[in-house]
Amino acid sequence: MWSGRQGRLRPVGCVVEELRCRRREREAALRKARREQQLISKRLLRDDAPEEAEGGCVAVILGETEIQQFLRLAQRGTEEKERERALVSLRRGLQHPETQQTFICSVLDSTLPEHILRLLQPGPKLNLGVAVEFAWCLHYIICSQVNNALLISHGGLSTLGLLLLDMAGAVQRTEDAGLELLACPVLRCVSNLLTEAAVEVLGGQNQLEDDRVVAALFILLQFFLQKQPSLLPEGLWLLNNLTANSPSFCTSLLSMDLIEPLLQLLPVSNVVSQLVLTVLCNVAEKGPAYCQRLWPGPLLSCLIGTLAFPDIEVVGQSLELLQLLFLYRPEAAEDFLQQSGLQVMERHKEEAQLQDRVHALQQLALHR
Numbered sequence: 001m002w003s004g005r006q007g008r009l010r011p012v013g014c015v016v017e018e019l020r021c022r023r024r025e026r027e028a029a030l031r032k033a034r035r036e037q038q039l040i041s042k043r044l045l046r047d048d049a050p051e052e053a054e055g056g057c058v059a060v061i062l063g064e065t066e067i068q069q070f071l072r073l074a075q076r077g078t079e080e081k082e083r084e085r086a087l088v089s090l091r092r093g094l095q096h097p098e099t100q101q102t103f104i105c106s107v108l109d110s111t112l113p114e115h116i117l118r119l120l121q122p123g124p125k126l127n128l129g130v131a132v133e134f135a136w137c138l139h140y141i142i143c144s145q146v147n148n149a150l151l152i153s154h155g156g157l158s159t160l161g162l163l164l165l166d167m168a169g170a171v172q173r174t175e176d177a178g179l180e181l182l183a184c185p186v187l188r189c190v191s192n193l194l195t196e197a198a199v200e201v202l203g204g205q206n207q208l209e210d211d212r213v214v215a216a217l218f219i220l221l222q223f224f225l226q227k228q229p230s231l232l233p234e235g236l237w238l239l240n241n242l243t244a245n246s247p248s249f250c251t252s253l254l255s256m257d258l259i260e261p262l263l264q265l266l267p268v269s270n271v272v273s274q275l276v277l278t279v280l281c282n283v284a285e286k287g288p289a290y291c292q293r294l295w296p297g298p299l300l301s302c303l304i305g306t307l308a309f310p311d312i313e314v315v316g317q318s319l320e321l322l323q324l325l326f327l328y329r330p331e332a333a334e335d336f337l338q339q340s341g342l343q344v345m346e347r348h349k350e351e352a353q354l355q356d357r358v359h360a361l362q363q364l365a366l367h368r
Contacts, residue, residue: 012327017321020285023278027065027240031195034237035143062093064106074119080127086351087133105180117159120186122166128178131163135185136220152193160190161208168216171223180228183220187231214242214252218261225265232268236275243282247290249287250283254293259283263302270311277306277317284324291328299325300335307344313355319345319357325363334366341365 062070070093073086093099119134120126126160138156142148148156163186165177224231242249253259262280266273280299283290306318322341326333336342342365350352 008261015327016285016324019281019324023281023320024244027244027278031192035145035192048067052056060093061096062090062099062102064102067093067099067103068108074130080130083131084129087130087137091133091137091140094137097144099230100141100144114154117154117156118349120159120163122163125189126166128182132182132185135182135189139185139192142189142212145196148193148196152196157190157193157208159211160186160193162221164190165216168219172219180224180231182233183214183224184234187220187234191234191241194238194241208242210246210248210252211256214239214249214258215256217242218256221265222261225268229268231242232265232272233275236265236272236279240275240279240282243279247286250286250290253279253283254290259294263298266306270309270314273306273309273311273314274317277314277321281317281321281324284321284328288328291325291332295325295329295332296335300332300341301339304336304339304341304344307341307348312351315348315351316354316357319348319354319361322365323357323361326361336365 070086070090074083074090077083077086094103120131120138128330142151163182167183167186170179171306217239221232221235224235243253253262259280262276265276280294284294303318303322306314309318310313322336326336342362345361347359349358351358
């Protein structure tokens, strides 16, 4: 197949690997930036205490004794409000690197992780307020990457996966469950844990049930679309991390006919469009059998539509997905030409960031 950069025939596998490596490097930089931003970000979707919202309350650095005290109250407090207040204090303290480091001496090296993860186990005894606060505590710990391998080994992914399933069931039972408050930190926790190198070694992905987690995630995405669109990128980042290195999760998307619901999210925003296209690239790069399930269908006409977007990142990701599709399904290129795709793509040939990809796709479509 043609490569626009070198202008000579190259094996399909080399081109696909080059696209994959380029995307992985780009995503690694984005994930690092997201973790750093999330580590200092304040909570979303819900006002904290008035004094904190006004900036009058500065998070205090906690010592070992205070951390232990707050954890004991969270586990054994006699009242739910008492447990929640303890976790609020802990969550605020964990925004400081010093508190995070202390949390590694007194907690992560002990047997406590097993016990504190029980605060997030779904069931009739799950208290939403306590779960929200602890999920944000866990979020700051995971973002700081102090010892995520230990959290995974203690069943962190399986516990959070079960919680995702429970949340999806809850939003189906009631329209106003208030679970979007819990969904944000839980989605971030699972997404960030899945990027750990230790996941494969520890069998972390096996802690999640493929079909059930993907189905639950799409239920939550539909809920966010209607109730809280700002959470759509959080869910799509998780879907991206699930499908990046897992053919089984990609198969789940196809077998449950979830490509069209995914495509329906494209008009929401540029950020959402880019993440949707990234997930579809994850599917397409898995090979001819996967591309055969992607085309024919609505994908090609949707991609021609996204080529008309003014956002360079969205257009670039569309070009990358089209290149993968044409490499594995050359007959899709003919359909692309018949739908005037080449003319739509021409408008980007002078864009410095897109020139190489536009040229490569032109060569691929015309010399298939």
